[in-house]
Amino acid sequence: MIEPLRITYREAVKQAIREALQSDPRVFLMGEDVGKYGGCFAVSKGLLEEFGEQRIRDTPLSESAFVGAGIGAALGGLRPIVEVMTVNFSLLALDQIVNNAATLCHMSGGQFPVPVVIRMATGAGRQLAAQHSHSFEAWYAHVPGLRVVEPATIDDARGMLRAALACPDPVIVFEPISLYNMEGELTEAASSVRLDGARVHRAGRDVTLVTYGASLWRCVTAAEELATSGIEAEIIDLRSLRPLDDAAIMHSVRRTRRAVIVDEGWRSGSLAAEITTRIVEQGFYDLDAPVARVCAEEVPIPYPRHLEDAALPGASRIVAAVKGLVGHGQ
């Protein structure tokens, strides 16, 4: 029997990139500091030495140009992996992503699919202050034509990148900054990991926690604490933010009859708002309690630890939200 391999999230992403570079000559990686520096979060460390300057390309600080060039290279028959250092900087490439990557297939009547993978780090939790702590997944998930995913586990970090490269559409891959150092075991073959579809991360009967990204692990902590009070929470890891897996969410909520959405984005206009609406639209009469949301507080994420923690959807807030629901309908 082979021992399960214990690696970090960072290493899992890197393995997926390396395997893609080895197996498909059309694949290349480009972005700021991906080469000589080894990647801002060290994801691509060593790849320049292994694959050379042609396939590991350091770019100028020109997000619009190099993301657009990735889209153009995809149109030209290659399979680019574009690394935008963080979602914060991706705003400088929003024109290319929203106006080109998302529209060209449809607007050309299907002639020009855009098979580009755009990876970016996301989220808060490292005391990086407001401009380096954004969670704009909802903005991208708003846009038809894009696929938006956020792997939260070691298996998904590797397998979903592989699946993204096999997808003919533009895929935005969010990698939570706070998970790069997380260790875990690879348990699935990368080839069996799907790009879309939510997954039950923890089974439970009393309440459904719907979440994604780094908040998955906040929910795990909260579920363990709730279990000591006899409340069994089911956790749905969305994995894909566009498309959303309504069926998986509803399958769980119809059994638990209670839902809490946990989302690191700001509450107003959030993914949590969208998911709440879908639950109400599809399962209003199955609910025993109002749907609750635990989101980031509506402030630019502050620098000091205690304020940053207070702004994020931490486990204690999740526990409190769940306890506020479980009295209902009993």
Place this chain on the structure above:
Amino acid sequence: MSLPFARDVAVGLLRDMLAIRRLEEKSAECYSAGKIRGFLHLYIGEEAVAAGAVRQLTADDAIVATYREHGHALVRGMPMDAIMAEMYGKATGCSRGRGGSMHLFDAARRLYGGNAIVGGGLPLAVGLALAEQMRGTRNLAACFFGEGAVAEGEFHESMNLAALWKLPVLFLCENNLYAMGTALTRSESQTDIQAKAAGYAVRAAAVDGMDVFAVEAAVREAADAARGGGGPALLEFRTYRFRAHSMFDAQLYRDKAEVEAWRERGPIIRLTTQLKAAGLMTEDDFQRLLREADAEVEGAVEFASAAEWEPVADLARHVYAETAP
């Protein structure tokens, strides 16, 4: 008077320019009749740039254009029927009617669209050129854009990246002096656009955009250098838009006298006069070319009028790829 080209080539260029001119004049009529909707940006006055440039490219080169791209599509060989049907929004349009006037796409001819975001096409062209370079071909990417795009960051980012990686990109700037209604002198500190290339060590030249032979020569030279690994070039074609920016434009920002002065040195008048003076074309020949162009335009209008609409049931098709590219 000698011409730099044989008669057939020169007449071919004139035919191309007349086809663009007559197609667009008819398009304006169809717009007024409510058959074409949305935005319609006419290229009238600027035909020498598309006619001169596009034929210097090979069939394997990639083209990225702007929302003022009927001429580029036509010279590239897109049937006029497909262009007109697209402007009518019909299913037989080159983009199945989903794009309209500003978004003519043609995979078979490597036309990667009219792009409606000023400057938005430049990074795409850089990426298309990167794909060619990485595959080791001799193909290039030609990117048309107006002088208004020069004020966008994407112009500067794209010039830098293309030069840094020595990519085979032709940056083809159609300087018609007005970014919609804002004159170049009201928007640029340096109005000599080709001079901006020096900051990126990119080869550049200003070209008389009303002289189709000058356009051809400049593009041929730049294309040869780019194919040979010489990296990108910026060509600034000094031209003029005779008509309004779009059909909504009352043209309050420029004098009629200025427009008239440019019309007198328009590309079609210029080439027609040259050909007649050289004894290579008579007025009868010219009228015949005009009739041929008009016949093609009429055929395109009939085709577009008779064409089917895309079924509403297909509304959501092509948002995502139906097959792996």
